[in-house]
Amino acid sequence: MKQIRHILLPLLCATITMSTLSAQGFTYYEVDEYTPTIYMVTVGDGIQECDPEESRHRITEEFAKTHRHGFQQAHNPQFIFSTHNNRFALGIGGIVTLRTSYDFMGAMGNIDFIPYDIPMSRGYANKQRVMMDASTSRIFLKAIINSRMLGSVHIYTDIDFRGGEAFSYIPRLRSAYIEVGGFTIGRDVTTFCDLSAAPQTIDFQGPNAYNFAFNEMIRYEHSFLHNHLTVGVAAEMPSVNGTYGEHFSAIYQRVPDGIAYIEYAWGERRTSHIRASGVIRDMYLHDNVNGKNTTQLGWGAQLSGHIELGRWVDLYMNGVYGRGITPYIQDLAGAPYDFAYNPSNTKDMQTMPMWGWQVAAQLNIIPGMMWLAGGYSEVRLEEHNGYLSDNQYHKGNYVFGNAFCNLTPNFTIALEYLHGGREDMGGSKSSANRISIMAQYNF
Numbered sequence: 001m002k003q004i005r006h007i008l009l010p011l012l013c014a015t016i017t018m019s020t021l022s023a024q025g026f027t028y029y030e031v032d033e034y035t036p037t038i039y040m041v042t043v044g045d046g047i048q049e050c051d052p053e054e055s056r057h058r059i060t061e062e063f064a065k066t067h068r069h070g071f072q073q074a075h076n077p078q079f080i081f082s083t084h085n086n087r088f089a090l091g092i093g094g095i096v097t098l099r100t101s102y103d104f105m106g107a108m109g110n111i112d113f114i115p116y117d118i119p120m121s122r123g124y125a126n127k128q129r130v131m132m133d134a135s136t137s138r139i140f141l142k143a144i145i146n147s148r149m150l151g152s153v154h155i156y157t158d159i160d161f162r163g164g165e166a167f168s169y170i171p172r173l174r175s176a177y178i179e180v181g182g183f184t185i186g187r188d189v190t191t192f193c194d195l196s197a198a199p200q201t202i203d204f205q206g207p208n209a210y211n212f213a214f215n216e217m218i219r220y221e222h223s224f225l226h227n228h229l230t231v232g233v234a235a236e237m238p239s240v241n242g243t244y245g246e247h248f249s250a251i252y253q254r255v256p257d258g259i260a261y262i263e264y265a266w267g268e269r270r271t272s273h274i275r276a277s278g279v280i281r282d283m284y285l286h287d288n289v290n291g292k293n294t295t296q297l298g299w300g301a302q303l304s305g306h307i308e309l310g311r312w313v314d315l316y317m318n319g320v321y322g323r324g325i326t327p328y329i330q331d332l333a334g335a336p337y338d339f340a341y342n343p344s345n346t347k348d349m350q351t352m353p354m355w356g357w358q359v360a361a362q363l364n365i366i367p368g369m370m371w372l373a374g375g376y377s378e379v380r381l382e383e384h385n386g387y388l389s390d391n392q393y394h395k396g397n398y399v400f401g402n403a404f405c406n407l408t409p410n411f412t413i414a415l416e417y418l419h420g421g422r423e424d425m426g427g428s429k430s431s432a433n434r435i436s437i438m439a440q441y442n443f
Contacts, residue, residue, distance in 0.1 A: 035060055036060065036063070036076065036077060036078050036079060036080045036091070037078060037079050037080070038056050038059065038060070038080045038081075038082060039079075039080070039081045039082070040052045040055060040056065040082060040083075040084050041081055041082065041083055041084075052084055055082065055083075055084050055085065055086050056082075058086050059080060059082045059086050059089045059144070060080075062086070062089070062144050062152075063076050063077070063080065063089070063091060063142070063144065064076060066144065066154055066179075068195065069195070069196065070194075070195025070196040071193075071195050071196075071197075071198045071199075071200065071206060071210075071212055072200075072204075072206075072212065073195065074093060074094075074095055074138070074140055074158070074442065075093065075095075075409075075410065075442040076091070076093070077091030077092055077093030077140070077142055078093055078410070078442070078443050079091065079092050079093070079443075080092075086146055087145070087146050088143070088144075088145050088146075089143065089144045089145075090141065090142070090143045091141070091142040091143070091144075092140075092141060093139075093140050093142070093442070093443060094137070094138055094139040094140060094442075094443055095136075095137055095138050095440060095441070095442050095443075096134070096137045096440065096441045096443075097134060097136050097137050097438065097439070097440045098132065098133070098134050098438065098439050098440075099131075099132070099133045099134075099136070099202055099204075099436055099437075099438050100130075100131070100132045100133075100436065100437050100438075101129075101130070101131045101132075101133075101434050101435065101436040102128070102129070102130050102131075102434065102435050102436075103128060103129040103130075103131075103432060103433065103434050104127075104128050104433050104434075104435075105127070105431070105432070105433045106118065106119070106122060106126070106127070106430065106431050106432035106433060107126045107127060107128055107129035107432060108126070108420075108432050109126070110166075111131065111133055111135075111166045111167070111204075112203060112204050112205035113203045113205060113398070113418045113420055113432070113434055114205055114208065114330075114331060114420075115208050115331055115379070115396030115397060115398055115420040115421060115422050115432075116208070116331045116332065116335065116379075116393055116396055116422065118396070118420055118421070118422040118430050118431065118432045119430060120391070120422065120424065120428055120430045121430075122430065133166075133167070134161070134169075135160065135161040135162045135166075135167070135169055136160055136161075136162065136204050137160065137161060138158050138159060138160040138161075138174065139158065139159055140156065140157065140158035140159075141155075141156070141157050141158070142154070142155070142156050143155040143156075150180050150181065151180070151181065152180075153178065153179070153180045154178070154179040154180070155177075155178050155179075156175060156176070156177055156179075157173070157175060157176040157177075158174045158175055159171050159172060159173055159174060160172055160174055173187065174187075174214055175187050175188050175189070175214055182220050182221055182222050183218070183219065183220050184217065184218075184219040184220075184221070184234075185217075185218055185219075186216070186217070187214055187215065187216050187217070188214065188215070188217060188219070189212065189213070189214060189215075190211065190213050190214070190215045190217070190236060190259070190327075190328070191217065191219055191232055191233075191234040191236065191259040191260075191261065191277075192211055192259050192261075192277055192279050192300075192302065192328045193210075193211045193212055193213065194261075194263075194275050194277070194302075194304035194305070194306075194318060196273065196306040196316075197210070197275070197304035197305060197306055197316055197317065197318045198210045198212075198316050198318070198358065198360065199314070199316050199360045199362050199373045199375065200373070200402075200404060201373075201400055201402060201416060202402060202414050202415075202416040202436040202437075202438045203400070203416065203418060203434075203436065205330060206330065207330065207358040207360070207375060207377035207398050207400070208329075208330050208331035208356065208358075208377050208378075208379050208396055208397075208398040208420075209318065209319075209320065209329065209330065209331070209356030209357050209358040209377040209378060209379050209398075210318060210330050210358055210377065211320070211328045211329060211330055212330065213327060213328075213330075213333060215236045215237055215239075216236065216237040217234050217235065217236040217237070218234065218235050219232060219233070219234035219235075219236075220232065220233055220234070227265065227270055228264060228265055228266065228270065229262070229263070229264055229265075230262070230263045230265070231260070231261070231262050231263075232259075232260065232261050232263075233258075233259070233260045234258070234259045234260070235256040235257070235258060235259075236256055236257045236259060237256060237257075238253045238255070238256060238257045238281060238283070239327045240253055240281075240283045240284075240338055241326055241327075241334060241335060241336045241337070241338050242283070242285065242296075242324075242336055242337070242338045242339040242340060242349075243336045243337070243339070243340040243341065244285065244341070245340075245341035245346050246288075246346065247287070247288050247289050247341065247346055247347050248285050248286060248287060248288060248341065248349060249285065249286040249288055250285060250286075251284055251285060251286045251293060252284070253283070253284055254282075254284050255282040255284070257279055257280070257281050258279065258280045258281075259277065259278070259279045259280075260277070260278055261275055261276065261277040261278070262275070262276055263275040263276075267308060271306070271308050272305075272306060272307045272308045273305055273306060274303070274304075274305040275302075275303070275304045275305060276301070276302070276303055277301070277302040277303075277304065278299070278300065278301050278302070279298075279299065279300045279322070279325060279328060280297075280298070280299050281297070281298035281299065281324060281325065281338075282295050282297060282298075283295060283296045283297075283298055283324060283338060283339065285339075285349065289347055294349070296324060296338075296339045296349055296350075296351050297323075297324075297351065298322065298323055298324025298325055298338060298339075298351055299322055299323060299324070299325070300320060300321065300322025300323075300325035300328055301320070301321055301322060302318060302319065302320040302321075302328075303318070303319050304317065304318035304319070305317055305318075311364060311367045312363065312364050312367070313361065313362065313363060313364070314361070314362040314364070315359075315360070315361055315362075316358075316359070316360040316361070316362070316375070317357075317358065317359045317360070318357065318358055319355075319356070319357040319358075320355060320356050320357070321353075321354075321355040322353075322354060322355070323351040323352060323353050323354070324337075324338040324339055324351035324352060325338070325354065326338050326354070329354060329356050329379055330379075331356070331379040331396050331398075332354060332379065332381065335381075335393070337352045337354065337381055338351065338352065339351045339352065340352055340384075340387045341387070342385045342387065343385065343386050343387055344385060344386065350384055350385060350387070352381065352382070352384055352387070353381075353382040353384060354379070354380065354381045354382065355379070355380055355382075356377070356378060356379035356380065357377070357378060358375060358376065358377035358378070358398075359375055359376060359377075360373060360374065360375025360376075360400075361373065361374065361375065368406065369405065369406045370403075370404070370405045370406070371403070371404055372401075372402070372403050373400075373401070373402050373403075373404075374399075374400060374401040374402070375399075375400055376397070376398070376399050377397065377398040377399075378395065378396070378397045378398070379395060379396050379397075380394065380395040381393055381394060381395070383425060388425045389425060389426075390424060390425050390426025390427075390428075391424055391425070391426060391428070392424060392425050393422065393424060393425075394423050394424055394425045395422075395423050396420065396421065396422045396423075397420065397421045398418070398419075398420050399418070399419040399420070400416060400417065400418050400419075401416070401417050402414060402415060402416035402417070403415050403416075410441055410442040410443065411439075411440070411441050411442075412438070412439075412440045412441075412442075413437070413438065413439050413440075414436075414437065414438040414440075415435075415436070415437050415438075416434075416435070416436045416437075416438075417433075417434070417435055418433065418434040418435075418436070419431065419432075419433050420432050420433075420434075
């Protein structure tokens with residue numbers, strides 16, 4: 001209850017605030033289904049500084065211009081409260097999603113389809129499984145403030161209901177950040193993720209070689225050459241998972257992960273792009289033998305992109321390689337393989353090599369309304385100095401095919417088939433299959 005109160009209280013306060021403002025006076029506009037409903041709020045003495053119709057168009061353009069596209073990104077809000085002079089605007093929106101899935105010929109004990117979690121032995125308990133899940137439904141707030149001192153300030157926060165065990169429906173903070181002057185400060189999708197490099201999937205996790213994770217950060221981005229070229233650098237909160245053995249111990253981390261990228265975009269709306277990204281990690285641990293702290297250097301490089309072939313075909317891809325970067329590869333997130341002791345000398349610590357890649361294509365049957373997509377993704381964890389045993393993870397693959405249909409601009413239904421495989425170091429293999437349907441409404 002305490003967690004729920006902490007998350008819902010800001011939403012309630014925002015609602016009460018806007019209700020108080022609107023009680024002083026507002027103008028209501030109802031426009032067509034592709035634009036938001038906007039309440040123009042009169043504050044204080046009610047003096048109108050500009051034409052409300054002009055203000056409505058300006059704030060609609062501002063929300064559209066700052067909207068993020070890509071993997072799991074929400075639509076623009078359907079309800080916006082704005083002052084007549086556009087000094088402050090607050091958008092309220094959300095997504096209601098129901099996923100229904102059936103696992104067959106191998107069922108994993110995870111609500112998402114993660115090849116790493118495929119059971120290696122199949123028995124009576126994990127042959128089939130049916131699930132219905134609404135935990136990825138979410139609520140979001142987006143504010144745009146035109147400050148005399150700071151310029152345009154964007155504030156965004158959203159929650160879903162994945163804060164506990166599966167099907168517990170505990171609210172979880174996904175993101176909460178401020179964007180101003182090219183800086184992003186707060187909690188957001190990691191800078192190592194290319195949001196436009198993977199197609200939409202019903203599966204919340206997505207391709208296992210992709211990376212979609214939230215992190216606390218300070219990031220700076222800047223675009224050049226009429227938005228064709230963009231660069232970004234970030235310091236992000238480190239998450240370290242290693243196998244320490246008897247000669248090493250875990251300690252608090254002291255250095256943020258450093259991430260940088262450069263992206264080149266082309267096309268009339270800059271919708272095609274290629275991005276190169278890199279991450280450097282200085283991971284701290286304690287050497288029990290020498291009685292002092294030491295570090296392991298992790299690093300990773302990624303090439304990703306999205307290419308539009310006219311209106312009818314979209315191509316997606318990413319490839320990543322590195323050592324000690326489990327938080328930045330979907331299938332390995334949370335696994336204890338950032339570093340491990342050397343079996344031939346347990347007083348030695350080593351980072352583990354890992355890599356992955358994914359490719360996908362989307363065929364737009366009716367652009368913006370109906371499409372088919374499919375792709376393949378693979379992740380590998382490589383043996384180093386004989387550390388990994390025969391029954392430990394070596395590689396996983398993820399195959400998907402889906403069909404999406406927007407019955408209205410806000411109501412989507414979809415069908416998806418997933419096949420996943422896991423292979424251990426000793427050559428043992430196992431697989432799982434899933435069919436999912438989804439109904440989703442954006443508001």
